[in-house]
Amino acid sequence: MTLNPTLHIQQVQITLHGETLLAIDRTIAPGEVLTVMGPSGSGKSTLLAYLAGFISPAFKAQGQVFLADTRLDTLPAEKRGLGLLFQDPLLFPHLSVGGNLRFGIPQRTANKQAQVVQALHQVGLAGYEARDPATLSGGQQARVALMRLLLSQPRAVLLDEPFSKLDMALRQEMRSLVFNQLRDAGLPALLVTHDHADADAAGGPIIELG
Numbered sequence: 001m002t003l004n005p006t007l008h009i010q011q012v013q014i015t016l017h018g019e020t021l022l023a024i025d026r027t028i029a030p031g032e033v034l035t036v037m038g039p040s041g042s043g044k045s046t047l048l049a050y051l052a053g054f055i056s057p058a059f060k061a062q063g064q065v066f067l068a069d070t071r072l073d074t075l076p077a078e079k080r081g082l083g084l085l086f087q088d089p090l091l092f093p094h095l096s097v098g099g100n101l102r103f104g105i106p107q108r109t110a111n112k113q114a115q116v117v118q119a120l121h122q123v124g125l126a127g128y129e130a131r132d133p134a135t136l137s138g139g140q141q142a143r144v145a146l147m148r149l150l151l152s153q154p155r156a157v158l159l160d161e162p163f164s165k166l167d168m169a170l171r172q173e174m175r176s177l178v179f180n181q182l183r184d185a186g187l188p189a190l191l192v193t194h195d196h197a198d199a200d201a202a203g204g205p206i207i208e209l210g
């Protein structure tokens with residue numbers, strides 16, 4: 001298994017009621033972010049759901065997806081090794097901040113506790129480990145969600161409008177944090193957004209659906 005895989009989306013075509021909704025044929029290199037834009041209904045969420053492995057059976061998909069040499073599109077969602085980041089941080093409310101971070105760390109990882117402490121420190125939340133996520137601001141929760149994602153050691157990342165609920169100042173800060181972290185980790189990523197400033201910050205190629 002290579003550490004920094006390339007994501008290959010090969011001649012993928014998704015149809016709905018016999019009509020082509022979207023077609024895509026792209027490669028995303030390690031550390032690169034491919035931004036997907038397009039009007040409402042053009043299939044952005046459908047593409048993410050297809051890649052993640054939970055597309056509705058209403059859609060028919062052709063094509064193949066590979067992460068390095070692993071074929072993804074035939075694997076169940078939980079075996080694809082993908083990390084997902086959504087509009088909402090979706091932290092587990094019954095777990096502390098530390099519990100949320102530990103949750104994603106693969107079983108056999110050594111030094112889990114040190115990783116949690118280091119992750120909190122990296123995003124300016126040192127000392128927050130025991131806190132209830134509900135007592136954190138939206139921006140703090142977003143940072144915990146990002147570190148939970150990275151600690152889960154994904155092999156590629158899907159981002160669905162991850163900044164759209166943050167206010168302007170926080171949005172700028174989270175963009176830099178997220179894209180720097182993904183670049184440092186060498187992860188291929190696909191970003192769905194309506195916001196051109198997100199695409200600019202991602203710094204990678206942009207495709208328009210629809």
Ligand SMILES: Nc1ncnc2c1ncn2[C@@H]1O[C@H](COP(=O)(O)OP(=O)(O)OP(=O)(O)O)[C@@H](O)[C@H]1O
Pocket residue numbers: 016021038039040041042043044045046047056058
């Ligand atoms: N489960 C489903 N069953 C049938 N049709 C669906 C289903 N989900 C979405 N659609 C349709 O598929 C098309 C693409 O929807 P999708 O949600 O992927 O668009 P989108 O580009 O993400 O839109 P938005 O920007 O509004 O989120 C739309 O015409 C939508 O009505």
